[in-house]
Amino acid sequence: MIITVLHSPVSFYSIILSFLFFHGSDGATITIVNRCSFTVWPGILSNSGSGDIGTTGFELVPGDSRSFQAPASWSGRFWARTGCNFNSDTGRGQGTCLTGDCGSNQVECNGAGAKPPATLAEFTIGSGPEDPARKQDFYDVSLVDGYNVPMLVEASGGSEGTCQTTGCVTDLNQKCPTELRFGSGSACKSACEAFGSPEYCCSGAYAAPTECKPSMYSEIFKSACPRSYSYAFDDATSTFTCTDADYTITLCPYLPSQKSAANGWRDGGGLAETSxxxxxxxxxxxxxxxxxxxxxxxxxxxxxxxxxxxx
CATH class of the missing domain: 1.10.20 (Histone, subunit A)
Structure with missing residues (x-):
């Protein structure tokens, strides 16, 4: 019976269509997994001109996950809101969040971005085979707007690029300099957010890579999370590419190497400090x-x- 089903024309074409939908020129499947011990409310912001991926915010309990289909040429960002107090109407509940709040006073962010500090996963999905010059995806994890939760981004099934795992698995809230601490230590501000100086924000006279250099604060972020953006012009070691891939964003990822004194952080592949x-x-x-x-x-x-x- 199983063999008959697998070889039926309907099933065969269904499998092909499913594969094309999730892996072809239609973009990429992006899955968010919550491995934190607490509920988070992910926020999603699509850049101007990008297509809709179905929602701009939702609740994600510990151990749960949710997937989205990002269309070709889509670009935007994901982040985790924490400490939220939305009312019982899960879909349209009103309330605010302690970190990553988008100011909408709702579960849905409705086109608003995260209020710093917040760890960000950023994507630009390729345009597909129709435009070979722009078929690659670009992705990164950014601490430019600060940090609130550990985050990992993994590419799967891709080719023609680094396709490497990136992110920040270190608990920067424990390492955060006193002057950058947010509230009671629930997040860590960037130097730009804390001080507002052009040299930290790469603005004004410092709005160019040749003028805006790493600060002593961004160096702390970079030392802890070598593959994440630590300041605005940290492109060389922080942007990754892949083609025809799907992506998994894991919040509070568990890495066995974190508990291995012998290996230190080496199994994390440079995602956190080694030595x-x-x-x-x-x-x-x-x-x-x-x-x-x-x-x-x-x-x-x-x-x-x-x-x-x-x-």
């Missing part, structure tokens, strides 16, 4: 007010400066 140089460790300790290692690191820093002065 820090004494200088970067000292900087992190200073700006996170961790005084336990500062004194010994100061001696090392002074010695390093002494050596540099000999050249």
């Amino acid at each position: 820090s140089s004494p200088l970067s460790t000292w900087l992190s300790d200073v700006f996170t007010s961790d005084s336990s290692n500062v004194q010994s690191s100061q001696y090392l820093l002074i010695f390093s400066i002494f050596l540099l002065c000999q050249f």
Whole structure:
């Protein structure tokens, strides 16, 4: 019976059509998985001119997932809202969120973006085989607007690109410098959000890659999450490409290597800090007010400066 069904013309063409719908020129399937121990309310913002993917916000309980079909040439971003207090009307409930709030006062964000700080997953889906020059997808995880939850983006079934996993699996809320902490520590602001200075925001006289350089704060983000955007012009190590792929966004991802002292973070493929140089460790300790290692690191820093002065 099974063989008969699999070889029937209707079933065969159904399988082909299904494959084309989810993998062909129609774009990409993007799945959001919640592995956090708490409920989140993902928000979705489609860029101007992009097609609709069905919703702009929804509730996602721990262990649940939801998939969307992003059409060809779609671009936009996903993020997690946390600490929300929407009323019992799940579809149209009114309320606000502690982090990532989009200001709509509803579960749906209705075309509004996340209020910083929030971890962002950003996508530009290729146009498909009709335009070979633009068939690649571009994706990244950005901390430019700050951080609220760990996030991982994985490509599957793709080709012709890096197709690498990217994201930030480190709990930056635990490493956040005091002056960047949001509220009681539920999120970590970017330096731009915290201070508003052009040199941190890459604006005004600093609105060019040659003028806007990494700051001591963005370096802390980059050290913790090497593949994520740490500031506006962090393109070289933070943007990834793939063709004809589907994508999974995992919130609060679990990586076995996090509990392996022998492997450290190496199994994370550069998604989180592997090992820090004494200088970067000292900087992190200073700006996170961790005084336990500062004194010994100061001696090392002074010695390093002494050596540099000999050249």
